[in-house]
Amino acid sequence: MKIGIIGCGNMASSIACSITKTQKHQMFCYDVDETKAEKFNELYGVTKLMSENEVVLNCDIIIIAVKPKDIFNVLRKIKDVVGDKIIVSIAAGISVERIKDVVGNKKIVRVMPNININVEEGILGVCFSESVLQEEKDKVTELFKSMGAVIVVDEKFMDAITALFGSGPAFVAHFVESYIDAAVKLGFSKQESYDLVLKLFYGTVVNMKNNMLTTYQVKDMVTSPGGTTIEGLVEFERRALKGAIIDGIIKAYERSKSIL
Known part of the structure; x- marks a missing residue:
């Protein structure tokens, strides 16, 4: 062609x-x-x-x-x-x-x-x-x-x-950036933070895909009663992180419908 x-x-x-x-x-x-x-x-x-x-x-x-x-x-x-x-x-x-x-x-x-x-x-x-x-x-x-x-x-x-997939790489990069900033705040160098956080996201996705794990299964595998993970998850819920992500995607969707 x-x-x-x-x-x-x-x-x-x-x-x-x-x-x-x-x-x-x-x-x-x-x-x-x-x-x-x-x-x-x-x-x-x-x-x-x-x-x-x-x-x-x-x-x-x-x-x-x-x-x-x-x-x-x-x-x-x-x-x-x-x-x-x-x-x-x-x-x-x-x-x-x-x-x-x-x-x-x-x-x-x-x-x-x-x-x-x-x-x-x-x-x-x-x-x-x-x-x-x-x-x-x-x-x-x-x-x-x-x-x-x-x-x-x-x-x-x-x-x-x-909204979901055209804008998606920017949204994912924003989430990754937040994680990198947290790693830097905890004392890792910028380069170490970048490399390790990318590995974390990539490894989690590969694990989910290869082992057909749901998001809930991954959370259950990592979360222990009274442990560190549940502390972080509870804070995310308290800050309505999931709702903010959903709302951001809906805003992108509404903007797509109104272009020109």
């Missing part, structure tokens, strides 16, 4: 990196910032083109990887040359219907990836417009499977995907 990428920012870079590592497709790119497009060419061997329309005309699948505020400008430029090409949008909060309002009833795919696709451990929510054929759905799904776990959903779930 011939894959086109319009917009050469961080997420587009992760997508291009993953495709070049795991698949054999011709890739083309364009960015209004020529320096970014040139860097894409150098890093991933992607052919740099001179306009959005050139990308559409040369490719089977076009990934629009610009910010939500910029996507409609791109769509207006390409609407007359889209034809039966597959348009993939990764813009958070922009519905298929709003894309159709600009380009018409074309083959449109919404994808919500997260940054972990750059290590093939991403989570990608995908939904399709009704005009995308099953064979084409399979091609798009296969393309993104190389980047992590793909979940095909009804579009009504895309805002939840955005």
